[in-house]
Amino acid sequence: MKIIVCVSHVPDTTTKINLGADGKNIDPAGVKFILNPYDEFAVEEALKLREKNTGEVIAISVGSDAAKEAIRQALAMGADKGILVKGEKSDSFSVAEMLAEAIKPIGADLILLGKQSIDFDGMEMAPMLSELLDLPAATVVVGLAIEGTNVTAEKEVEGGKEIISLSLPCIISAQKGLNDPRYPSLPNIMKAKSKPIEEISGSPASGRTSIIKMDKPEKKRVNKIIKAEGNPQGAAIELVKLLHEEAKVL
Amino acid sequence: MNILVYFEERAGSIRKPSYEAIEAARSIGATSITAVIVTASAASVLSDTVKRSGVSKIIVVEEARFAHYSSRAAGKAVAEVAKQANADVVIIPATARGKDLAPRVAVRLHAGYVPDVTALAMHEGRLQATHPVYAGKANVTIDVLTPKKVYSTRPNLWKASKEQAESAIVENVTVAFDEKDFAEQTKELVLSQGKLDVAEADIIVTAGRGMKGPENWGLIEGLASAFGAAIGASRAVVDAGWRPHSEQVGQTGKTVSPTLYVAIGVSGAIQHLAGMSSSKTIVAINKDANAPIFGVCDYGIVGDAFEVIPQLTEEVKKIKH
Numbered sequence: 001m002k003i004i005v006c007v008s009h010v011p012d013t014t015t016k017i018n019l020g021a022d023g024k025n026i027d028p029a030g031v032k033f034i035l036n037p038y039d040e041f042a043v044e045e046a047l048k049l050r051e052k053n054t055g056e057v058i059a060i061s062v063g064s065d066a067a068k069e070a071i072r073q074a075l076a077m078g079a080d081k082g083i084l085v086k087g088e089k090s091d092s093f094s095v096a097e098m099l100a101e102a103i104k105p106i107g108a109d110l111i112l113l114g115k116q117s118i119d120f121d122g123m124e125m126a127p128m129l130s131e132l133l134d135l136p137a138a139t140v141v142v143g144l145a146i147e148g149t150n151v152t153a154e155k156e157v158e159g160g161k162e163i164i165s166l167s168l169p170c171i172i173s174a175q176k177g178l179n180d181p182r183y184p185s186l187p188n189i190m191k192a193k194s195k196p197i198e199e200i201s202g203s204p205a206s207g208r209t210s211i212i213k214m215d216k217p218e219k220k221r222v223n224k225i226i227k228a229e230g231n232p233q234g235a236a237i238e239l240v241k242l243l244h245e246e247a248k249v250l
Numbered sequence: 251m252n253i254l255v256y257f258e259e260r261a262g263s264i265r266k267p268s269y270e271a272i273e274a275a276r277s278i279g280a281t282s283i284t285a286v287i288v289t290a291s292a293a294s295v296l297s298d299t300v301k302r303s304g305v306s307k308i309i310v311v312e313e314a315r316f317a318h319y320s321s322r323a324a325g326k327a328v329a330e331v332a333k334q335a336n337a338d339v340v341i342i343p344a345t346a347r348g349k350d351l352a353p354r355v356a357v358r359l360h361a362g363y364v365p366d367v368t369a370l371a372m373h374e375g376r377l378q379a380t381h382p383v384y385a386g387k388a389n390v391t392i393d394v395l396t397p398k399k400v401y402s403t404r405p406n407l408w409k410a411s412k413e414q415a416e417s418a419i420v421e422n423v424t425v426a427f428d429e430k431d432f433a434e435q436t437k438e439l440v441l442s443q444g445k446l447d448v449a450e451a452d453i454i455v456t457a458g459r460g461m462k463g464p465e466n467w468g469l470i471e472g473l474a475s476a477f478g479a480a481i482g483a484s485r486a487v488v489d490a491g492w493r494p495h496s497e498q499v500g501q502t503g504k505t506v507s508p509t510l511y512v513a514i515g516v517s518g519a520i521q522h523l524a525g526m527s528s529s530k531t532i533v534a535i536n537k538d539a540n541a542p543i544f545g546v547c548d549y550g551i552v553g554d555a556f557e558v559i560p561q562l563t564e565e566v567k568k569i570k571h
């Protein structure tokens with residue numbers, strides 16, 4: 001089985017975000033970048049499938065040299081090789097085009113992604129790839145079963161799950177709950193250093209969207225704090241009164 | 251400006267976020283709003299409510315194979331209709347289904363797309379869309395450069411307006427589907443029985459590790475039922491196996507924007523805030539006055555949840571009845 005995992009290199013959620021001087025991006029100084037957490041579920045699923053069916057797992061990322069770190073992380077988890085598509089990430093659509101272009105000649109049986117990358121929080125890549133590569137897809141998947149070429153995926157939706165049936169080759173985007181990603185062992189981290197990362201250059205289209213500005217959400221919360229201190233009933237009465245009369249949500 | 255709004259059908263009726271998307275369209279001064287319904291059987295969906303939503307036209311793509319929904323086929327249908335209807339803007343609610351559908355429509359229309367939009371406004375003749383990024387720590391305002399533009403709108407942020415006089419005309423459009431379009435099929439929808447889902451609820455009561463153990467959720471259920479609320483959970487309690495993942499709010503769970511969000515025994519980690527910071531009113535109950543959740547709430551009670559919840563449940567019952 002030939003499996004491709006798309007990985008993105010994103011700021012750790014816990015790092016503080018500062019706005020850059022251009023007012024359109026973050027200031028990357030001091031920001032810790034990691035392998036997108038959802039992509040860990042995708043990598044794990046690929047490794048499990050390889051263990052079951054043999055084959056090859058290829059981690060691919062579009063970005064600058066720095067994105068190699070995300071690929072290395074996937075290699076340390078156990079992927080066999082990496083591909084870095086060098087190109088400017090002007091918007092998700094153009095990243096999807098560069099990914100599709102790189103993926104097409106490989107002829108993969110399965111393409112795995114995370115449900116969303118935690119930088120732009122777009123959730124666009126899997127459906128876009130599905131259109132660009134003309135392959136069926138199931139997104140936000142929490143359960144996956146593959147029998148021969150038949151694929152059954154459980155998609156998380158409002159109030160429950162949808163059971164989607166499709167067949168290989170196809171695209172799956174992983175949601176938390178699909179599996180428990182392994183931690184790279186020290187020997188595997190060492191081994192990953194000598195695994196190959198092929199570099200190709202993407203031909204980015206100019207973005208179809210442009211960022212006018214980035215700003216921090218202004219917090220205009222009322223912020224009235226009541227201390228219960230020995231009088232929980234009094235606090236409850238006051239809270240309900242505020243919700244009813246001031247916030248008018250009850 | 252011609253705006254096309256996707257009307258999402260589930261179990262024979264149109265879901266609320268579609269009506270909210272109509273409001274988003276109206277708010278940017280649409281000259282004409284068309285609704286598109288992609289369905290296996292139009293008869294069941296085309297209730298008067300749809301006709302009274304204030305749209306001028308409803309385009310129906312009826313195709314028996316949609317008994318097993320396929321996102322690819324739906325994407326093709328919506329893109330075809332957008333072309334035929336000469337839509338400048340396509341708005342799709344950012345529901346579970348819509349988030350999969352909208353990027354497809356954008357690719358098919360070669361259009362720029364802004365996902366999960368929380369604000370849409372006209373500014374000097376250009377449409378500007380706001381989308382939260384970095385787990386809600388920042389917002390980007392985006393200009394779509396292509397002539398056709400696709401947006402998905404976050405549920406619960408626009409208020410669906412009251413029903414209007416029935417004025418919409420209904421038109422059927424035939425789309426030439428091929429086998430491949432239905433290569434993926436939704437066979438089954440397994441609903442968690444009788445529970446209001448956090449993604450759809452107007453009021454949410456979320457509890458976290460401060461509740462000490464799963465055996466204490468009776469208290470949360472009591473309060474939620476007094477409010478008429480859905481129950482949410484922090485990741486800590488989902489990971490501990492106390493609550494199902496479907497209840498998780500936050501970056502790895504669901505993004506919600508209810509009218510009222512009550513967080514109990516939840517510290518307010520950034521990944522949790524990512525999922526609920528666009529809620530209209532936020533209430534926090536926590537025994538630690540320094541918990542970060544107090545920094546982002548409208549109203550808070552510093553106190554022991556086990557003492558406060560029973561009292562609060564009583565007070566809420568009084569006001570609701």
Ligand SMILES: Cc1cc2nc3c(=O)[nH]c(=O)nc-3n(C[C@H](O)[C@H](O)[C@H](O)COP(=O)(O)OP(=O)(O)OC[C@H]3O[C@@H](n4cnc5c(N)ncnc54)[C@H](O)[C@@H]3O)c2cc1C
Binds near residue numbers: 501525536
């Ligand atoms: C990549 C990533 C993604 C994540 N995604 C999510 C996500 O989607 N959703 C999410 O929620 N988290 C997420 N997290 C986890 C997040 O960082 C926090 O660990 C988690 O939200 C903490 O849950 P909690 O508030 O229930 O528990 P804690 O942080 O342990 O907080 C418990 C709170 O309860 C209070 N408390 C204790 N006893 C009482 C009492 N008797 N009465 C009142 N209050 C009491 C305490 O003061 C404390 O503030 C993610 C983390 C990572 C790294």
Ligand SMILES: Nc1ncnc2c1ncn2[C@@H]1O[C@H](COP(=O)(O)O)[C@@H](O)[C@H]1O
Binds near residue numbers: 038099122125
């Ligand atoms: N630059 C990139 N290179 C490779 N894969 C990516 C890139 N950006 C996003 N992806 C993949 O697409 C998924 C969804 O990302 P997004 O649509 O950006 O939210 C991620 O979890 C990755 O698997």
